[in-house]
Amino acid sequence: MFPTVSLISVSVALASVVWAQTFPATPLASKSFPWPTGVPYQADTENLVRGRQTGYNICNSTTQNQDSLCQTSFINSIDDFCIWGPKDPNSVVGDTEGEAVAWCSKPGHGGRLIPEGTLKGLQWTRTPDYVQIVGHIDQTRINMAAGDFGGEMDPHGADLRGNPIGGLVYSNGWSGNNDSYTQVIEWHNFVGNNFFCFKACDPSKTNAAAFCEHTLDRIGCAYNAPNNAQEGVFEACQGENQDFPGVYTVNGVATTYRQPPESLGAITTMPYTARVPASSNCVTYSSAEIFAALASVSPDASVTPSSSSGTASTSQPTSSAPSSRAGTSSGTAAGAIETGNGADIVVMSGIVTTLGVVFSALFLS
Ligand SMILES: *[C@@H]1O[C@H](CO)[C@@H](O)[C@H](O)[C@H]1NC(C)=O
Ligand SMILES: *[C@@H]1O[C@H](CO)[C@@H](O)[C@H](O)[C@H]1NC(C)=O
Numbered sequence: 001m002f003p004t005v006s007l008i009s010v011s012v013a014l015a016s017v018v019w020a021q022t023f024p025a026t027p028l029a030s031k032s033f034p035w036p037t038g039v040p041y042q043a044d045t046e047n048l049v050r051g052r053q054t055g056y057n058i059c060n061s062t063t064q065n066q067d068s069l070c071q072t073s074f075i076n077s078i079d080d081f082c083i084w085g086p087k088d089p090n091s092v093v094g095d096t097e098g099e100a101v102a103w104c105s106k107p108g109h110g111g112r113l114i115p116e117g118t119l120k121g122l123q124w125t126r127t128p129d130y131v132q133i134v135g136h137i138d139q140t141r142i143n144m145a146a147g148d149f150g151g152e153m154d155p156h157g158a159d160l161r162g163n164p165i166g167g168l169v170y171s172n173g174w175s176g177n178n179d180s181y182t183q184v185i186e187w188h189n190f191v192g193n194n195f196f197c198f199k200a201c202d203p204s205k206t207n208a209a210a211f212c213e214h215t216l217d218r219i220g221c222a223y224n225a226p227n228n229a230q231e232g233v234f235e236a237c238q239g240e241n242q243d244f245p246g247v248y249t250v251n252g253v254a255t256t257y258r259q260p261p262e263s264l265g266a267i268t269t270m271p272y273t274a275r276v277p278a279s280s281n282c283v284t285y286s287s288a289e290i291f292a293a294l295a296s297v298s299p300d301a302s303v304t305p306s307s308s309s310g311t312a313s314t315s316q317p318t319s320s321a322p323s324s325r326a327g328t329s330s331g332t333a334a335g336a337i338e339t340g341n342g343a344d345i346v347v348m349s350g351i352v353t354t355l356g357v358v359f360s361a362l363f364l365s
Pocket of ligand 2: 077079080178
């Protein structure tokens, strides 16, 4: 009996060590930092398996430059938002999501400015439970490699430190006062295939976590943030809520889609097409007017453009067929969006193996 018992204790101890090295004491999504006075220099101060937080959360006029490592993002309106993108040119999101930095549409947030020519069409939507911005982009101009199918950023991640690690998001969208910000607890930002979607769920609403679902990282914007964004159109709309990502109804029966494990290979078929909710009261804008401050901002000199003309890659759906996005930019092998992070996977299987030893020991005893 003794050897078995000590094997159990050793295994439990090992498991706790692995746990401690991987997970923060408090998950990022459980941390509350009122803006501006409660924002710390770094939301994540630990040095765990994925290392330390790359940048900082206190962002100001000193940090506002094209090398900024600001990791505080804002999602306020069609002309005022920051999306997450790589810090170094020609990066693959799946390899760098833990270190993404804020790329902003306006000066004043202490992050990098989105270079001129990046934003090619946007739809801002405000619904009862969330605000969302979706758009066509030239992703190379915010440091993504041409052709990268991208990934998902959210405040969870396999190790609960978020992607980016320590990334914080705020919005003035629910306070009724442009100077009063709410910390967005549940959000997701997919970027890849020259497309992005960023949804921030109102933390005062019961279903914030469901609308900002974070586990469907391989099926992209068409399933996580169905929308009507069109290339060449910049519009702000009101809208109905989407269905919860992954939940679909056939013949009156609601079903929940479960993303298959990566070991089963690429996702080549989907059992449903996500319903695009109705939008209304759309107001269109001139991008030259609302993004005047970006006109003089160039991408990093070492960026490899997506093509000689600088336009979006051919995998991008055209504006005339928004529904075809389900089969192109996401949801299929052609555009499956996957955040595969080698470090996470290794860490997680380490834990599973260790716990496996614990369980076999228990079983044998
Ligand atoms: C500006 O932000 C930097 C980086 O977070 C910080 O070190 C510095 O103290 C800030 N400056 C002010 C005046 O808050
Ligand atoms: C608040 O921001 C919105 C969006 O930028 C703008 O349209 C509105 O005029 C602002 N309100 C005030 C009072 O500044």
